Amino acid sequence: MNVQLLQEKANAVRIGIIESTHAAKSGHPGGSLSCTELITYLYFHRMNVDPLNPKWEDRDRFVLSKGHCAPALYAALAHRGFFDPSRLTELRKLGSFLQGHPDMKTTPGVDMSTGSLGQGISAACGMAMTAKATNKNWRVYTLLGDGECEEGQVWEAAMFASHYKLDNLIAFVDFNGYQIDGAVTDVMNPTPIDEKFASFGWHTLVIDGHDFEAIDAAVEEALKIKDKPCAVIMKTVKGKGVSFMENNYKWHGVATNDEQKELALNELKGANA
Amino acid sequence: MEKQATRVAYGKTLAALGEEKMFFVLDADLSGSTNTKTFGDKFPERFFNCGIAEGNMMSVAAGMAAAGVPVFASSFAMFATGRAFEQIRNSIGYPRLNVKIAASHAGITVGEDGASHQCIEDISLMRGIPGMTVFCPADSAETQWAVKKALEIDGPVYIRLGRYAVEQVFTDCSNNEVGKGNVVADGTDIAIFATGITVAAAIKAREALAEKGVSAAVVDIHTIKPFDTELANYYASRCGVILTAEEHSVIGGLGSAVCEAVCETTPCKVIRLGVNDEFGTSASAGVLVSHFGLDAEGITAKALKALGK
Numbered sequence: 091m092n093v094q095l096l097q098e099k100a101n102a103v104r105i106g107i108i109e110s111t112h113a114a115k116s117g118h119p120g121g122s123l124s125c126t127e128l129i130t131y132l133y134f135h136r137m138n139v140d141p142l143n144p145k146w147e148d149r150d151r152f153v154l155s156k157g158h159c160a161p162a163l164y165a166a167l168a169h170r171g172f173f174d175p176s177r178l179t180e181l182r183k184l185g186s187f188l189q190g191h192p193d194m195k196t197t198p199g200v201d202m203s204t205g206s207l208g209q210g211i212s213a214a215c216g217m218a219m220t221a222k223a224t225n226k227n228w229r230v231y232t233l234l235g236d237g238e239c240e241e242g243q244v245w246e247a248a249m250f251a252s253h254y255k256l257d258n259l260i261a262f263v264d265f266n267g268y269q270i271d272g273a274v275t276d277v278m279n280p281t282p283i284d285e286k287f288a289s290f291g292w293h294t295l296v297i298d299g300h301d302f303e304a305i306d307a308a309v310e311e312a313l314k315i316k317d318k319p320c321a322v323i324m325k326t327v328k329g330k331g332v333s334f335m336e337n338n339y340k341w342h343g344v345a346t347n348d349e350q351k352e353l354a355l356n357e358l359k360g361a362n363a
Numbered sequence: 364m365e366k367q368a369t370r371v372a373y374g375k376t377l378a379a380l381g382e383e384k385m386f387f388v389l390d391a392d393l394s395g396s397t398n399t400k401t402f403g404d405k406f407p408e409r410f411f412n413c414g415i416a417e418g419n420m421m422s423v424a425a426g427m428a429a430a431g432v433p434v435f436a437s438s439f440a441m442f443a444t445g446r447a448f449e450q451i452r453n454s455i456g457y458p459r460l461n462v463k464i465a466a467s468h469a470g471i472t473v474g475e476d477g478a479s480h481q482c483i484e485d486i487s488l489m490r491g492i493p494g495m496t497v498f499c500p501a502d503s504a505e506t507q508w509a510v511k512k513a514l515e516i517d518g519p520v521y522i523r524l525g526r527y528a529v530e531q532v533f534t535d536c537s538n539n540e541v542g543k544g545n546v547v548a549d550g551t552d553i554a555i556f557a558t559g560i561t562v563a564a565a566i567k568a569r570e571a572l573a574e575k576g577v578s579a580a581v582v583d584i585h586t587i588k589p590f591d592t593e594l595a596n597y598y599a600s601r602c603g604v605i606l607t608a609e610e611h612s613v614i615g616g617l618g619s620a621v622c623e624a625v626c627e628t629t630p631c632k633v634i635r636l637g638v639n640d641e642f643g644t645s646a647s648a649g650v651l652v653s654h655f656g657l658d659a660e661g662i663t664a665k666a667l668k669a670l671g672k
Binding site for chain 1 (some may be wrong): 387408409411413414416417418421422423425426428429430431432434449450453454457458473524650
């Protein structure tokens with residue numbers, strides 16, 4: 091694993107998040123920035139995908155259950171070669187192939203339409219079950235928000251994955267601590283998320299979600315676990331990489347203005363140097 | 364022919380179809396009632412019980428379909444379309460995935476279980492989703508047709524099934540066309556548009572009406588969406604009065620579909636017979652059918668009233 095390359099890609103993804111949401115004048119930069127390392131890791135190191143054949147049957151699948159963080163997914167797909175990064179600024183515009191939330195019918199590389207919280211992890215379970223029932227070796231990865239874990243459906247899915255021993259499924263939780271209305275522990279405390287997954291029969295890990303080595307070690311461990319799905323709770327920083335957005339829930343669902351965009355890009359481009 | 368519930372025909376058709384086609388079947392702890400068990404017993408490796416978690420089941424079905432395998436997902440109509448409406452809308456409908464939602468125990472013929480289990484809003488809910496095909500078969504033969512057709516359709520389908528045993532109206536429905544009403548009998552004074560259990564009742568009502576000198580057409584609307592707008596307008600023009608009969612709320616179901624179809628081009632009198640914006644209640648299915656006027660007598664009386672006779 092080339093950590094330096096992944097860091098460069100992650101930075102390019104962050105720049106894409108800022109530029110696309112700025113152009114759209116809306117979107118969700120905070121949670122997109124907190125899951126950037128994970129999505130970068132999956133698309134640039136872990137997943138077996140083919141940008142020239144996005145619907146390739148035997149590809150690994152990724153379901154962005156926290157669908158509002160589409161800007162991170164789109165930027166990763168663009169830089170991975172699924173489409174030209176210059177098109178990221180088409181986000182959220184009329185007729186765009188980059189809808190506000192992931193649409194598998196319009197965006198090359200998007201494996202599942204998501205956006206309504208709690209449903210993506212269930213769809214990921216359906217995919218993993220299909221791989222098992224048809225004797226395929228491809229794997230399924232899904233990413234949830236911490237606030238999303240307040241949805242009851244997440245736990246219905248957790249029960250299903252455990253019951254059917256979906257050891258080809260890894261669910262990551264972007265534990266950045268904030269949801270739209272504030273800190274998750276203030277709004278409706280979903281913690282301890284790791285213990286909840288463990289009690290549902292999952293193999294559970296808690297890691298630093300901005301550390302590529304830690305993400306890789308977690309996935310390598312998960313791949314060795316048989317007969318159990320694996321949950322990786324990633325401690326992250328909401329708005330990571332842009333100083334004025336970090337740990338500020340007000341950046342959950344608003345885009346930068348022109349001045350803020352320049353400030354953010356200067357920071358990110360400085361990090362690239 | 365012996366009476367048979369459409370849910371029973373559904374289970375048998377699935378089991379037969381499983382021999383030749385690859386698909387999965389999901390249920391939410393009601394496989395004995397929805398009859399998916401008939402398939403599950405024969406193809407256990409392709410049957411997945413999701414437990415009492417309908418929302419998860421619908422999104423699991425979506426994931427399976429997204430991975431390339433068509434899915435039949437079953438529960439009672441109340442829980443399939445009511446509790447899991449948004450999963451159907453967002454996980455299945457929006458991505459236009461190959462999931463066939465086959466829901467049994469629709470309407471008031473659930474019987475004794477009462478209002479909590481008598482779904483009279485499912486047609487309304489399902490036909491509101493863009494791209495959803497909605498089937499409401501009248502008997503076993505039509506159920507067999509609908510289930511086979513559902514698998515041929517590339518996209519989401521809703522199949523409305525009943526709990527109680529119904530008379531066999533048709534012997535072969537292979538000439539049915541998706542989105543085309545089936546004219547069972549022509550007539551000139553009033554057209555009765557029926558769906559599901561009311562088709563058999565409408566045929567009997569037609570005979571009673573004939574005795575009173577009324578010429579009634581009977582149209583079997585097995586596909587509520589896409590709706591046969593052309594046929595509705597034809598009968599609006601031909602008869603001037605359409606009576607719709609359905610085991611569903613008069614809001615949003617077949618009656619509404621007919622009104623929508625005729626209002627812009629051939630406005631005519633449309634009398635909607637169904638459940639009048641109220642909940643069901645406990646009683647045997649037969650008693651309830653009569654109570655809500657959905658039997659031949661009820662349809663006949665409504666038709667005569669509509670014609671001022």
